[in-house]
Amino acid sequence: MINGTGITKTFKQRGNVLGRREVPALRGVDFEIGKGGSASFIGESGCGKTTLGRIIAGLETYDSGEIEIDGTPMSPLKLKHRQPHFRKIQMIHQDPYSALNPTRTIYQTLQAPLALRAGQTGRSKGWIDERAAEVLSLVGLDPGTVLSRYPHQLSGGMRQRVVIARALTVDPEMLVADEAVSMIDVSLRLGILALLKDLRERLGVSVLFITHDVATARYIGGDGELYVIYRGQVVERGPVDTIIANPVHPYTQSLLSAIPVLHGLELPGEEPVVPLESLTENQSESGCLFAARCPFRGDGCTDERPLLRVTEGVPQEHACYYPQRRSVIARPMSEV
């Protein structure tokens, strides 16, 4: 339903007397998310995953490249004409505590976008009330008790459900969930993930999941595409389950190695990968972007940047000159 080719974005920081500093946030990213499909972007903070998510939701502009929504290219269109297309894509933010207006009841929050649509399509007030109750039921809340409440009267998990319900008022074809569960209590997280999964299955809504936790991406859909993003470049791309089972890029391997091991239930992976240094602001721009931190860098890594491609014997796309499978993730003790 949406695809992008060669998306770039550079942020200009206000610099000192010597001029501005340019920070490349995205360096020519291709992506494709089908109708009812799922995709996940993973990477460290600052890798560009949120920027890409915001571009996809129409909340941010891009410098070059092209985005097509249902076959219509966006860049020739004026802002006004783009909006109906981007309305199909709704964003769910990380923080359910600041995403809702505290002075409005849940009914008022849901009523505003619905009234707009009712006006456009000539529907009655009765339709608005009916639809408000309907979207709340869809997200597993009881309209009778929730509609008259204010956000502060709801728990974090319930608020996030209201945020999702609000996104559903415009009948979106896709939801962009940016770290949608990271601020929610652990015992309630899975409920929100299950809801997104359920909406995908029942309503055929595509889900784009932006996270640093690969396991949650797997829960939404193991068949979905996983994009591993590093400093604005996709370094590995393929079905979630394929990459988890056979990660070949050392950066993907470091991300997977960093997931805590539940000692007592699991044994650590045999070949954990730890980056040589931490991500800093002024890392080299030449050659492979990960080379400075890569424990396996070899000849040529710092000369020319490897591009995302398919090579023999590797089922997924990757951007590494020396792709090698390593067993980095924890194994359940029951299977050992």
Added chain:
Amino acid sequence: MADQAPGVRIDGLTVVYKTPAGELPAVRGISLTLEPGTITGIVGESGSGKSTLALSLLNAVQPPGRIAAGSVEIDGLGDVVGFAGEQLRKARGAHIGYVFQAAQNSLNPLKTVGKQLLDLGRSHGVADLRGLVREARELLGRMGLDGARVLDSHQHELSGGMRQRVGIMLALVLNAHLVVLDEPTTALDMITQANILKIVREVHAERGLTTLVITHDIGVVAEVADRLAVMYGGRLVEQGPTREVLGSPRHPYTRGLIRAIPRLVGDIDEARALPGRPPTLVTVPKEGCVFRERCELRMDVCDTVDPSVVADGSRIVACHAVTVKEHAS
């Protein structure tokens, strides 16, 4: 000043907060022992009382809260619940180091880290400030940072992971041997988190500390802690050696929490959400088991009788259903 890891014995600790509905307990009748030289992890969701418990170690519960009952006995110090004023201020920092959440800005944005370090030294009457700076530089270097550069930086010049390490340095630089880390990795991404946890483990071993880690993330505890204590609704519901508790959790809440974590391998659909939601200060049941509303093993007795804390070797559980089952078998 004690130069070795102190033991801590929390006994019958109750902390109440004054609300319009009267004084309500955030922490109720908790007993917990931190053995010298160990890392203990406390896991709990928001409102479970875990941060209130941690603050009690410094006797730093702020009004409208107060410690209503119980004692916190720290080796070499005594019962800090009775401390006040200057005695309390000296204990904090010199004996007990507290590392606040990285996301919350616990550093002063207007002063460099070095200036804040000197403030800390002066307020604790450190005579050798040069020595203090040297010690701080060494600690930062130990954690993989350029000490001189960091001391010259303001907080906005440091990343989340760097700030967290500065927090650890400030907690340790006065040679405290009891360290409390409150959500040490919240809001950090995976690689930084793994890095910080490794540092916590190493510094703990090298300096001979007794460490308490407070977190909502069972994975964090699994990585660092020797012992694990699970809090729910102001009560400690289960504790024991980390590997044993994770390998064979007994309390239904612990089991539910572990089952609610999506894993990288195995059948992903085995992950199950816990029904219901965590209680707040107001909604937590006044009598009976605090977890019963969400419990799959609920019995009649759970509604009226608070489950007593039953010890079985190194494992401690407070659950009627578990106690009944063990008597039967």
